[in-house]
Amino acid sequence: RENLELRMRADDPDMIGSSPAMRMVRSAINKVAPTASRVLITGPAGVGKELVARAIHGESQRAGGPFVAVNCASMHPDRLETELFGAEGIDGTDRHLGVFENANKGTLFLDEVGDMPLETQGKIVRVLQEQTFERVGGSVLIEVDVRVVAATSRDLESEIANARFREDLYYRLAVVPIAVPPLKDRREDIPELIKYFMSRSAQTSGLAARSLGNDALGALQSHDWPGNVRQLRNVVERLLIMAPSNEEGPIKADMLPPEIVGVGPATPGRDGREQLMFLLSNEVMQELVTLEHTPSEEEVTDALWNRFCEEADISVVSD
Numbered sequence: 001r002e003n004l005e006l007r008m009r010a011d012d013p014d015m016i017g018s019s020p021a022m023r024m025v026r027s028a029i030n031k032v033a034p035t036a037s038r039v040l041i042t043g044p045a046g047v048g049k050e051l052v053a054r055a056i057h058g059e060s061q062r063a064g065g066p067f068v069a070v071n072c073a074s075m076h077p078d079r080l081e082t083e084l085f086g087a088e089g090i091d092g093t094d095r096h097l098g099v100f101e102n103a104n105k106g107t108l109f110l111d112e113v114g115d116m117p118l119e120t121q122g123k124i125v126r127v128l129q130e131q132t133f134e135r136v137g138g139s140v141l142i143e144v145d146v147r148v149v150a151a152t153s154r155d156l157e158s159e160i161a162n163a164r165f166r167e168d169l170y171y172r173l174a175v176v177p178i179a180v181p182p183l184k185d186r187r188e189d190i191p192e193l194i195k196y197f198m199s200r201s202a203q204t205s206g207l208a209a210r211s212l213g214n215d216a217l218g219a220l221q222s223h224d225w226p227g228n229v230r231q232l233r234n235v236v237e238r239l240l241i242m243a244p245s246n247e248e249g250p251i252k253a254d255m256l257p258p259e260i261v262g263v264g265p266a267t268p269g270r271d272g273r274e275q276l277m278f279l280l281s282n283e284v285m286q287e288l289v290t291l292e293h294t295p296s297e298e299e300v301t302d303a304l305w306n307r308f309c310e311e312a313d314i315s316v317v318s319d
Contacts, residue, residue: 015048015055016196017189021181025052032176033059038128040113040173041151043180046228049151050111052180056149057107065106068099073112080120081136085127088138100133104144113173114154114165121166128172148173183225183232190221193229197236207240215253223260235260 041049086098150173159165202209
């Protein structure tokens with residue numbers, strides 16, 4: 001188990017991004033990590049909630065102890081209590097230790113805690129309160145010292161209103177809530193994430209890393225990313241493997257997957273020109289900020305159009 005934990009730590013990606021949203025997440029981690037408080041991490045699937053949980057563990061006083069992650073959504077309800085609390089050996093079977101015992105002196109990460117059955121939720125409340133439990137089929141109280149960090153992609157307050165989640169468990173888990181933003185709310189981090197994932201994919205695949213053209217980068221920045229950072233990582237790996245290797249230069253927009261460039265039914269605001277305009281607008285605005293006067297709307301429009309024509313290699317003929 002210790003060897004597995006060391007390998008998992010070595011494979012952990014860094015928290016990439018310097019957007020205001022990610023700075024707020026890092027600030028929350030820095031404040032709560034040294035404490036013993038429980039944390040509830042919320043956000044849609046693929047945003048990196050486990051990465052946040054590992055960062056909290058890594059910066060805590062329990063960093064030398066185990067980090068044990070369990071996905072409550074992927075466990076069969078009949079096996080969940082055994083996985084959590086363990087089971088005594090019956091009829092010659094070996095005793096099974098649950099994740100609470102395995103996480104002793106460390107951190108237990110309960111992912112997708114909103115999918116936990118109500119009956120099990122009640123037992124978790126008691127464990128959090130008393131730090132003791134009984135193995136399934138046993139009668140001896142087991143005492144543990146575990147910090148619980150939970151995560152969910154569900155709206156737990158709505159689940160409470162519909163009697164699908166215990167209110168007392170919610171308030172025990174959500175001592176310090178941390179909301180991880182979806183990727184579409186921090187698009188400025190996408191170029192940095194792409195560079196990181198490209199480098200990692202090149203290392204693992206043995207292929208040479210590729211750069212992206214402005215049109216491709218603009219398309220990726222303007223995409224809504226329903227699968228969030230996980231989806232972006234998969235797209236970058238796919239690009240590295242599938243992009244034509246006999247072409248020199250950066251990857252262009254026409255090499256992107258169809259779901260990114262919008263091949264098929266037209267999607268408003270997703271053509272190549274608007275994608276490039278989206279990318280260039282930040283650069284142009286940063287340049288205009290250096291002017292001694294506040295730029296007018298006409299100056300902004302002209303500067304953006306000129307940069308667009310330059311990058312898109314369009315010759316402008318005046319009347």
